[in-house]
Amino acid sequence: MKFSASRDALLRPFMLATGVVERRQTLPVLSNLLVVAEEGCLTITGTDLEVELSVRVSGVDVSQQGQATLPARKLADIWRSLPDESEVSVAIEGDRATVRSGRSRFTLATLPPADFPRLEGDSADIKLALSAEDTGRLIDQVSFSMAQQDVRFFLNGMLLELTDAHTRAVATDGHRLAICTLPVAAQWVGDAAGPNHVIVPRKAVSELARLTGDASDAVELEISKNHLRATVGEYSLTTRLLDGKFPEYERVVPKNTTAVIEADRATLKNAFQRASILSNEKYRGVRLMLAGDQLTIQANNPEQEEAEEVLEVSYGGEELEIGFNVSYLQDVLNAIDTEAVRINLSDAASSALIEGTGDDDAIYVVMPMRL
Amino acid sequence: MSQRKIIHADCDSFYASVEMRDDPSLKGKPIAVGGSPTGRGVVATCSYEARRFGVHSAMPMAEALRRCPDLIVVRTDMAKYRAVSKDVHEIFSDYTDLIEPLSLDEAFLDVSGVEQCGGSATLMAEEIRTRVRDNLGITISAGIAPNKFLAKVASDWRKPDGQFTVTPDDVQGFVRELPVTKLFGVGSVTAGKMARSGLNTCADLEALGAAELSLRFGKFGVRLWDLCRGVDNRPVRPDRVRKSVSVERTYAEDKPGLASCLDQLPSLFEELSQRVAKANCGGRIKALTVKMRFAGFETTTVTRQGSGLSQKLFGELMEEAWARGERPVRLLGLGVSVNTDDVARQLVLFDELVP
Numbered sequence: 217m218k219f220s221a222s223r224d225a226l227l228r229p230f231m232l233a234t235g236v237v238e239r240r241q242t243l244p245v246l247s248n249l250l251v252v253a254e255e256g257c258l259t260i261t262g263t264d265l266e267v268e269l270s271v272r273v274s275g276v277d278v279s280q281q282g283q284a285t286l287p288a289r290k291l292a293d294i295w296r297s298l299p300d301e302s303e304v305s306v307a308i309e310g311d312r313a314t315v316r317s318g319r320s321r322f323t324l325a326t327l328p329p330a331d332f333p334r335l336e337g338d339s340a341d342i343k344l345a346l347s348a349e350d351t352g353r354l355i356d357q358v359s360f361s362m363a364q365q366d367v368r369f370f371l372n373g374m375l376l377e378l379t380d381a382h383t384r385a386v387a388t389d390g391h392r393l394a395i396c397t398l399p400v401a402a403q404w405v406g407d408a409a410g411p412n413h414v415i416v417p418r419k420a421v422s423e424l425a426r427l428t429g430d431a432s433d434a435v436e437l438e439i440s441k442n443h444l445r446a447t448v449g450e451y452s453l454t455t456r457l458l459d460g461k462f463p464e465y466e467r468v469v470p471k472n473t474t475a476v477i478e479a480d481r482a483t484l485k486n487a488f489q490r491a492s493i494l495s496n497e498k499y500r501g502v503r504l505m506l507a508g509d510q511l512t513i514q515a516n517n518p519e520q521e522e523a524e525e526v527l528e529v530s531y532g533g534e535e536l537e538i539g540f541n542v543s544y545l546q547d548v549l550n551a552i553d554t555e556a557v558r559i560n561l562s563d564a565a566s567s568a569l570i571e572g573t574g575d576d577d578a579i580y581v582v583m584p585m586r587l
Numbered sequence: 588m589s590q591r592k593i594i595h596a597d598c599d600s601f602y603a604s605v606e607m608r609d610d611p612s613l614k615g616k617p618i619a620v621g622g623s624p625t626g627r628g629v630v631a632t633c634s635y636e637a638r639r640f641g642v643h644s645a646m647p648m649a650e651a652l653r654r655c656p657d658l659i660v661v662r663t664d665m666a667k668y669r670a671v672s673k674d675v676h677e678i679f680s681d682y683t684d685l686i687e688p689l690s691l692d693e694a695f696l697d698v699s700g701v702e703q704c705g706g707s708a709t710l711m712a713e714e715i716r717t718r719v720r721d722n723l724g725i726t727i728s729a730g731i732a733p734n735k736f737l738a739k740v741a742s743d744w745r746k747p748d749g750q751f752t753v754t755p756d757d758v759q760g761f762v763r764e765l766p767v768t769k770l771f772g773v774g775s776v777t778a779g780k781m782a783r784s785g786l787n788t789c790a791d792l793e794a795l796g797a798a799e800l801s802l803r804f805g806k807f808g809v810r811l812w813d814l815c816r817g818v819d820n821r822p823v824r825p826d827r828v829r830k831s832v833s834v835e836r837t838y839a840e841d842k843p844g845l846a847s848c849l850d851q852l853p854s855l856f857e858e859l860s861q862r863v864a865k866a867n868c869g870g871r872i873k874a875l876t877v878k879m880r881f882a883g884f885e886t887t888t889v890t891r892q893g894s895g896l897s898q899k900l901f902g903e904l905m906e907e908a909w910a911r912g913e914r915p916v917r918l919l920g921l922g923v924s925v926n927t928d929d930v931a932r933q934l935v936l937f938d939e940l941v942p
Contacts, residue, residue: 365869365872365894365895366869367860367863367864367869367895367896368864368869368940371940388936388937390935390936390937390940391933391934391935391936392936393936463936463937463939463940468936468937499932501932541933565934567936581936583933583934583935583936584934585932585933585934586932586934587932
């Protein structure tokens with residue numbers, strides 16, 4: 217295998233493919249990228265056996281077709297360090313790869329491409345086309361609520377719910393919940409017997425967010441029983457799905473809240489930010505006190521230092537005192553992008569429903585803390 | 588920080604006392620509460636009469652019977668002890684809310700600023716001990732001091748059924764004479780190391796100085812520097828948060844080899860997973876530990892950083908532990924330590940997800 221290309225044309229492909237490669241590996245070949253050179257184009261693939269990212273780059277000068285696996289991180293580091301706009305050539309001889317650019321030369325060890333494991337995607341049951349913007353919105357609105365390394369492994373991901381009327385993303389870590397619904401219909405391939413709920417693992421969600429970050433291409437989703445494939449332009453992300461029963465999230469969205477706060481989002485966000493400085497670093501608890509049209513936010517830490525913020529808000533309800541993990545509230549206020557927000561409450565032991573005023577895409581549910 | 592007043596209350600041979608209270612015929616006799624002597628049971632608590640024969644807690648019951656052939660063995664009844672413990676706790680709570688239980692029979696009370704008994708922690712301790720004796724029929728010892736470390740040492744000073752106060756003025760004199768083995772964190776290994784360097788009392792440690800202590804004992808040296816001068820700023824923490832979850836099993840027959848230990852892994856792992864789920868701390872795991880006790884009682888533990896429950900990783904740790912002894916194994920344990928930031932008070936959305 218032998219090819220040459222401009223450094224810039226392959227920089228992002230190498231970086232993104234390396235992004236899915238785990239630092240600590242059980243199989244040596246998983247630290248490598250699979251590079252396949254065909255007539256005028258290159259396909260680069262990285263995998264961790266759960267998530268696989270493949271990118272096809274055309275306009276590459278391939279003088280000898282073939283394939284090889286090269287150490288991902290070293291290759292990406294070399295590529296990143298070469299000067300902008302430089303020309304780079306890669307040649308495989310025996311089990312060595314030589315990377316040349318200008319007066320630089322690097323010789324890297326390779327591993328046999330036959331050992332490189334591929335994710336076997338089964339044929340798709342559902343197809344869905346989303347704009348990059350919609351995909352980004354679904355992820356941005358909910359992904360912060362995903363659990364991390366929870367034993368309830370099905371919480372370590374994002375639920376995608378697909379119907380012929382809407383596409384919905386849901387995430388929860390058991391304390392808080394985020395739901396974003398967009399009016400985009402899915403299409404069933406053949407009979408509509410396929411699944412309409414899938415849980416996309418955390419890592420695939422963040423990789424997908426990176427792919428769609430500055431893309432203008434539409435995102436093609438293909439979903440089967442065990443896999444999801446997202447194609448964005450030249451990039452193709454395949455992930456295994458999390459197998460498990462996602463909790464019945466609709467049941468915990470409060471229906472009959474009795475007290476409603478309406479406030480300016482930025483003002484509220486800044487007040488929480490200041491109060492959080494003196495909240496307990498571990499518990500992160502803040503106390504919200506509502507009386508008339510006044511909201512008082514209080515925080516204190518084990519050193520008995522105390523913060524108090526008083527805000528004018530519009531409030532309809534009885535006097536109420538309720539505690540929250542301030543980080544959960546801050547995350548929600550960061551995700552919402554409307555000017556005003558509405559916080560619907562019932563009592564100190566019941567969940568709060570938070571939404572942007574005039575935004576009907578996303579809702580957030582946060583359970584209180586007992587302070 | 589103003590002067591604190593801490594009481595360390597410690598019931599005397601708690602399980603045994605409860606059993607003697609409920610069956611007065613046991614009074615004045617050597618009794619041991621614990622597991623069966625025919626299996627691999629160990630002594631949980633024993634009466635002071637039994638201690639005279641050299642019986643102590645954690646001793647195999649069979650060994651205890653060898654030392655004290657007249658020993659009366661009573662099976663543990665945790666439900667009963669929990670109920671008595673709750674009653675003791677209620678008496679404590681008449682004095683302060685700042686109660687940090689260490690186990691069923693032991694607790695720290697922060698009574699700084701409490702006005703009862705004229706504000707005297709010594710009198711409060713006396714009153715608590717009288718009430719426990721009169722109302723619950725068991726005896727409790729107490730240590731009163733300006734911090735947790737000294738209070739805990741002091742509660743042992745006049746045991747059983749006694750109390751000892753270290754006033755702020757006494758701290759210097761009290762602590763200087765204290766053997767290093769009384770310091771929390773100084774186990775037999777560290778104590779041996781200290782003894783070889785001629786460090787036997789806190790005064791010896793203090794003479795070394797802060798820098799030398801850090802050099803010799805690393806991070807722990809900083810803590811030693813405080814303790815050897817009687818300094819301990821740890822607050823009394825009500826609602827103690829869980830720091831670890833573990834499961835261990837003593838086998839009726841020793842496991843002869845690594846393979847037979849690994850055979851036990853799935854069931855141990857299953858039980859640990861359930862306990863972790865029950866403690867709702869799966870997301871906060873910071874390290875995994877395997878404990879292995881070989882025939883002959885040497886115990887080794889292998890710990891590795893890790894954030895998830897992994898049977899595979901436990902298997903690797905078990906192999907490592909085995910390699911240290913390569914002898915038949917009588918006890919196997921798996922455990923995780925967890926980050927202690929509290930989620931206990933955070934309410935949950937899905938009750939069904941909390942087993």
